[in-house]
Amino acid sequence: MDLNTYLLGLYRATHELAPDQFVKFAFNHxxxxxxxxSARLMAVEVIGSKGQVHAAMTHNEPDSLHLDWEAISKQDTVxxxxxxxxxxAFNFNARYLYAEPEQLVVRDYATRYSHENGLVIAALNPVTGYWDGLSLYRARSADQFSKDEQTLLxxxxxxxxxxxxxAMQHHGEVAEPSDAMAIIGANGVLKYCSPAFVDLVRVEFPDWxxxxxxxxxxxxxxxxxxQSFGGAKVKVNVHRHGSLLFVRAANSCPLARLSTQELKVARMFSAGYSYKEVAQKLxxxxxxxxxxxxxxxxxxxxxxxxxxxxLVSHATIKAR
Structure with missing residues (x-):
């Protein structure tokens, strides 16, 4: 298959396949x-010299991979x-890249997940502030990626x-930067999440x-x-799409949807003030x-x- 055929098939599938089907197709294609x-697409936040995985889509990789990688990310040359x-693209052979004694923990990680050869590339996402990375791996040490394959990636x-x-946008599943949305597997592992989702869920679960x-x-x-989870501070709604769960989080208090000005006007108007009286006071x-x-x-x-x-009265009672 040549590059043009690849690209045509890839973009055509964004309209023809559901999001969960598309991800599987994209890796196979x-x-x-x-x-x-094996392979993975990840959104990674770099904090100091360490990486924190915010979302991932994987191919022939176990869910434990992300936590294990975070533990050794500070020492990961890649x-x-x-x-x-x-x-x-960064092209490496783990046996040579992690040959030093102090890199033994990374070498063990690469061996455990059959990442004997890797081809990795990343770009900073200007919307999320995370690094969007694509990693391809081969299990046999002798089966190294070539320079032509590096250029192709x-x-x-x-x-x-x-x-x-x-593909996500076509099915209405990608969040705007301020949209608190995530895509998760049935076991709860994140496949995608917006920064707003992280911020809002931590209101309910600060240590998450x-x-x-x-x-x-x-x-x-x-x-x-x-179809929903109702916490003390946050509500999460879900709909299912194949094997994936698409969830959106919102503040449990409806008034949290209002701007500062809208909230002031709403409180005064609901208290009995007329349009003219609210206008004069504000x-x-x-x-x-x-x-x-x-x-x-x-x-x-x-x-x-x-x-x-x-609504205003109920919110006031809850706040006491």
């Missing part, structure tokens, strides 16, 4: 062009190499990342580290017929107040002052 035994040269990696995003969603959420969503035009109230109704999915008063 790439393997027809550039052979490998992480430093690909972040120092974005868009350039540099050509296809941006297209593969774009195609994955496009995002390799898999917190156990109480997994337990709730795994029950037959259950130094706004009456027409502006009327428009703000309409936005508040739309955001809260309500249609009148009585419903607004009930």
């Amino acid at each position: 790439t393997g027809d062009l550039l052979s490998f035994d 992480l430093r190499a690909v972040t120092a040269a974005p868009g350039k 540099e050509l296809i990696a941006p297209h593969l990342r774009q195609a994955v995003t496009q 580290r995002d390799h898999s969603v917190p156990a109480p959420i997994v337990a709730a969503l795994s029950q037959t017929g259950v 130094n706004l035009a009456p027409a502006t107040v009327r428009n703000v109230i309409q936005r508040v109704y739309a955001k809260l999915d309500i249609c009148g002052k009585a419903e607004l008063a009930t």
